[in-house]
Amino acid sequence: MTPERRERLISTLNNRQANLTVVLEDVQDPHNASAVLRTCDAVGIQDVYIINTLEPRRKKWGHRSSSSAARWLTTHQFDNAADCFAELRAKYDKILTTHLSSDAVSLYDIDFSGSVALVFGNEQMGVSQKVRDMADGNFIIPQMGIIKSLNISVACAVSIYEAMRQKKLAGHYDKPGLPPEQYNTLLTEWGYKEELDGEL
Numbered sequence: 001m002t003p004e005r006r007e008r009l010i011s012t013l014n015n016r017q018a019n020l021t022v023v024l025e026d027v028q029d030p031h032n033a034s035a036v037l038r039t040c041d042a043v044g045i046q047d048v049y050i051i052n053t054l055e056p057r058r059k060k061w062g063h064r065s066s067s068s069a070a071r072w073l074t075t076h077q078f079d080n081a082a083d084c085f086a087e088l089r090a091k092y093d094k095i096l097t098t099h100l101s102s103d104a105v106s107l108y109d110i111d112f113s114g115s116v117a118l119v120f121g122n123e124q125m126g127v128s129q130k131v132r133d134m135a136d137g138n139f140i141i142p143q144m145g146i147i148k149s150l151n152i153s154v155a156c157a158v159s160i161y162e163a164m165r166q167k168k169l170a171g172h173y174d175k176p177g178l179p180p181e182q183y184n185t186l187l188t189e190w191g192y193k194e195e196l197d198g199e200l
């Protein structure tokens, strides 16, 4: 690995955040999932949670090309929401859904400075009632048009960029945001991936 590439990996890792994650509930279109993963990489989210209760079950998300963002993220896959929430509860202080309901608060009234997981829903059904019941709150991105919802990958991008904006202001990107053990494990894994790519 060249010193420049190593520097690039280290600066990417330094921006990864342990206190922000995205959860996808039954998102079906692989293009949507890939777009979400790419934006997660862009804002420094390392861990992404995928709940998949619908048939047919997809084995892997977004691993189709070597340039895929999925190669640099850690995806946690679940076939039921309760198991996923048990893991989220252990790692994040707040779990917020994004369901289009009249009692939702605005994205711009949410405080993202703490540790938070954001749940996005299925293209047709949105976030399930079961998942909404387990969450701590629900927000929406205000819309002024005729169409009632955004594409899920767009909604995710708008939301996590607002979270990144607030976290940057709160200084979260000023120092490495991952626990040292996870940081070091990823640095080793990413190094192996680079070596492997060099041999291809």
Ligand SMILES: C[S@@+](CC[C@H](N)C(=O)[O-])C[C@H]1O[C@@H](n2cnc3c(N)ncnc32)[C@H](O)[C@@H]1O
Residues within 6 Å of the ligand: 098, 099, 100, 119, 120, 121, 122, 123, 124, 125, 126, 127, 139, 140, 141, 142, 143, 148, 149, 150, 151, 152, 153, 155, 156
């Ligand atoms: C296409 S929408 C689902 C639309 C579905 N008919 C409904 O009413 O829930 C897919 C997902 O994108 C996200 N989403 C779309 N528009 C949003 C908005 N304005 N605010 C927050 N999330 C949104 C939500 O996570 C939603 O579950």
